[in-house]
Amino acid sequence: MHPAELYNKIKAIVFSVLNRDGVIPAYHMLEKNRSQLPLPSWYGLKAELDFYTNYKDKYTLDPTLDYGIKCDFTGNIDGDNNCRIDITTNLDYKKLEHYDAIQRKDNRKYKIVVMDKESGEIADIFDLNFPIDESGDGRIFDIALFMPSSSGNDGMKYDFYQNIIEVSSSDPASDSNLKDTCTDWYMPDFEYMISNLPEEVDYDKEIVEYAVSSSKVLDRSTNSNIMACAQRYYDVIDPRTGDGEWITKIYWKHPVIENYLEDFIDADLSELY
Incomplete structure (x- = not known):
């Protein structure tokens, strides 16, 4: 049988x-x-x-x-x-x-x-009821875009915030919308968080744990359903000169939708909103 x-x-x-x-x-x-x-x-x-x-x-x-x-x-x-x-x-x-x-x-x-x-x-x-995008090919997901903070006189960073972006999985680089902005919590961006980790820790594990806990807080604060956490990222195209471009890196995706989003979006979403 x-x-x-x-x-x-x-x-x-x-x-x-x-x-x-x-x-x-x-x-x-x-x-x-x-x-x-x-x-x-x-x-x-x-x-x-x-x-x-x-x-x-x-x-x-x-x-x-x-x-x-x-x-x-x-x-x-x-x-x-x-x-x-x-x-x-x-x-x-x-x-x-x-x-x-x-x-x-x-x-x-x-x-x-x-x-x-x-x-x-x-x-x-x-x-599981994510809206279908206008193309009919993809779904629309809420992404927490962690925005970098400026440094204070003491070199520390304090004014972190997150933009909640609705993105289409079929064309996230050009089909997105600002849903909300959260300034309620001290949540460092990923690059700053990683830079303060001890060398001996498991970086991948720390990133996932930080993203999951942050997404839950942002869900409650913004009435969202965060499916991924991202941040602007400088993609080096020519290692000899350091030339490159700013794009968006997804540091974490919920396992249920992980095959709907690539690890990188070919646009700097932080510059759009």
Whole structure:
């Protein structure tokens, strides 16, 4: 039997027991079938059962069998009625391109619910409904553009701020829009932050952690959904002379949309706004 068919078969059994006999027998049935599924799949089914039993009434949930629509339930979340809901325990394995054609065909809202596989509680709800750009080929994402600060008399930098830019993934260099500016927090730009790191640290790890934490703060401050963090970057074209041009470097992209944006944008977006 195909793994997906086996998964759906066991899911149907577990949820049938749930609706007929209640929560405890359903979890007993889930445990009884542990050896029938690969461990990640078993945890995935447990996450679905956890979500349904804990949030059925809150989100008006109906289970579905996933026949190519990337959907475990339908329900009402954050005002999106009858949206499709995909359950996971690790958002890093979910990619927007896997949902893109389905969304365009059916014009349905999608949410990814991340479940804590130990506690059975929701860890995050990720909204996949990024607007389609004017070309029809790309999506529009919010990017936090970290603006460099000028130096004070003491050589320190204080007046950091961030422009929140809406960019089209199909043409980010020329199709962008200033959404907001945030001056509320002391968030150094990436180059300044990196210059103050000890030599022995893992720079890539530090950049990701800084970007993720900063994006969450900026989400709340600007009512945005930051999918990437960027800054102007001097691209050296001729190493002999140092000649080059200012472009935009994306220091971090959310894993869900990472294949929609290149690491560099061939324009200095900080000069546009």
